[in-house]
Amino acid sequence: MVNNNRKKDGSKFDDNKFKYIIYYAIAVTIVVFLINDYLVNTETEQIKYTDFLNMITQNQIKEVHFSKDRIVIYPKENTSYNNKVLYTGRFEEDKELPDKLNKANIPYDQVIPKQDGPFKNFMLNWVLPFIIFMALGRFLFGRLDKKMGSGVMSFGKNTAKIYAENETGVTFKDVAGQEEAKESLVEIIDFLHNTQKYSEIGAKLPKGALLVGPPGTGKTLLAKAVAGEAKVPFFSLSGSSFVEMFVGMGAARVRDLFEQAQEKAPCIIFIDEIDAIGKSRDGNITGNDEREQTLNQLLSEMDGFDSSKGVVILAATNRPEVLDKALLRPGRFDRRVIVDRPDLKGREEILKVHAKGVKLAKDVDLLDISKSTPGAVGADLANIINEAALRAVKNNRKEVIQEDLQEAVEVIIAGKEKKDRILSPKEKRSVAFHEVGHALVAALLTHTDPVHKITIVPRTMGALGYTMQVPDEEKYLVTKEEMFDQICVMLGGRAAEEVEFNTMSTGASNDIEKATETARNMVTIYGMTEKFDMMGLESMSNRYLDGRPVKNCSAETEAQIDEETLKIIKEGHKKAIDVLSKNRDLLTKVAERLLEKETIMGDEFMSLVKGEEASITGDNVENNENNESDDNLNNDTKLLE
Known part of the structure; x- marks a missing residue:
């Protein structure tokens, strides 16, 4: 049955194909005919026999040719006919025409048609016009093909x-x-x-x-x-x-x-x-x-x-x-x-594959780079290797070093350093305390990832500074306590501004967005509140793309969801303020160091934190230092602006 249907469909399709070819040939013929007619009419013109005789009398003719059915007249230059070739009918009764031409000294001749062979006639009358039609058609439809995609005249042929x-x-x-x-x-x-x-x-x-x-x-x-x-x-x-x-x-x-x-x-x-x-x-x-x-x-x-x-x-x-x-x-x-996002070992193997054709220094540690890129896919990792190679060439090095790879990771995440953006001393101080607020809350809470880097150097993606956290190892489950501490870290920047300057700025917009999304997921997707227990209020659509949630609840329930989300945000905000208020001196000390150096790495930051034993409990520092934390639900590197 399938084969028979295919034949029927194929024959119908062949008929359509033949029909379009006929339309195509007719269209090309009409176009060629119109063009030829236009060219002939612009170069030749028919005149009356009496006008021809007047031109002989007025000496306006350069030469005359007699053919079988007409007289072809070539007028002299600067006449009213603008160098056109004229023709008129033969008047057999005018026997005195040769004498008139001789008297006016106008040369004339009889045109004898050439006798072409049958092969030449066939080539000129049939083959040559067909080639012209096809060439013109290919030109016209070829331009349309480029605009329409795979081709108007492909007629169902596959383009694989x-x-x-x-x-x-x-x-x-x-x-x-x-x-x-x-x-x-x-x-x-x-x-x-x-x-x-x-x-x-x-x-x-x-x-x-x-x-x-x-x-x-x-x-x-x-x-x-x-x-x-x-x-x-x-x-x-x-x-x-x-x-x-x-x-x-x-x-x-x-x-x-x-x-x-x-x-x-x-x-x-x-x-x-x-x-x-x-x-x-x-x-x-x-x-x-x-x-x-x-x-x-x-x-x-x-x-x-x-x-x-x-x-x-x-x-x-x-x-x-x-x-x-x-x-x-x-x-x-x-x-x-x-074909999901690769894990830690997978990212390291992918980096090795893409680094085969790149000259790497002997001390390059790809495992360290793979730890810095949780959530990255193969295309991201290939881009990181390429960015590192470009940076090495830019700095006139013959091989890629670890610094190139680390900078490439930050370029992919936050963009290039924006050196032309100059902050005022007041803004720079505000940014420094904001970023140190993120870092201190992360260092002093138990369920957080270690701080890898703090910087107040602006980036092209809009960040005036950022705090990077890198997990020690990957985890695929996140507890309620870990998610709440993540919210506290996100809100730590705004909390630091309030503790130090008793004011608020617009720098926390991205932090607020992320914290609200996390808190809402705790309520609607993960069932982490007493009020709704384990009720699924939202489901994730387009899991492999944006993961946008779809509501599964009424408008009344949605209002209660907003209340629960706000409750979690307020608790996280209050906890961040409490942590920073109790460690005000440490906040100021680290911020002053950051203003001085613009960038502080994780080891230096933790040495400053451990030095202030009177202000913090040693247990919190040790827990944070040895914490085996997650890389969030989407395995994204934590970058807090």
């Missing part, structure tokens, strides 16, 4: 890039930090190598595998590595390339793609950003639109081909929740491979 056996140039050696994902795909590679082994026992290979994860984690790279390891042809294209100018072109491209793939089997088809065509059809009131036709054709093709031939479909998306359920059922995309 086809890499032959080893042309992807990528293997599993080039993919680091995704060991679980690689293990899930090894079975596909083994099947493509040893199809007979699986068919003998009756096992069938999953037709499709869906690679799911945040942007930049290496989904496309992983698909290329599968093709490189299997040494089979690799069809790669984006989901958006199926949607074309004409209705039905996307479905035709899907058919053409699978036909080519079955001819080259075993092979791998990779569809990037499949959500462009695979969105759920629930609630779609537009009916049979282009995207839905393309999706329906993709579903039928995945049902129609035999997986034992070795055609494997890989697809990538960072929005799996929007995909149509029919696309995810068994028999289509049977397997979901999670």
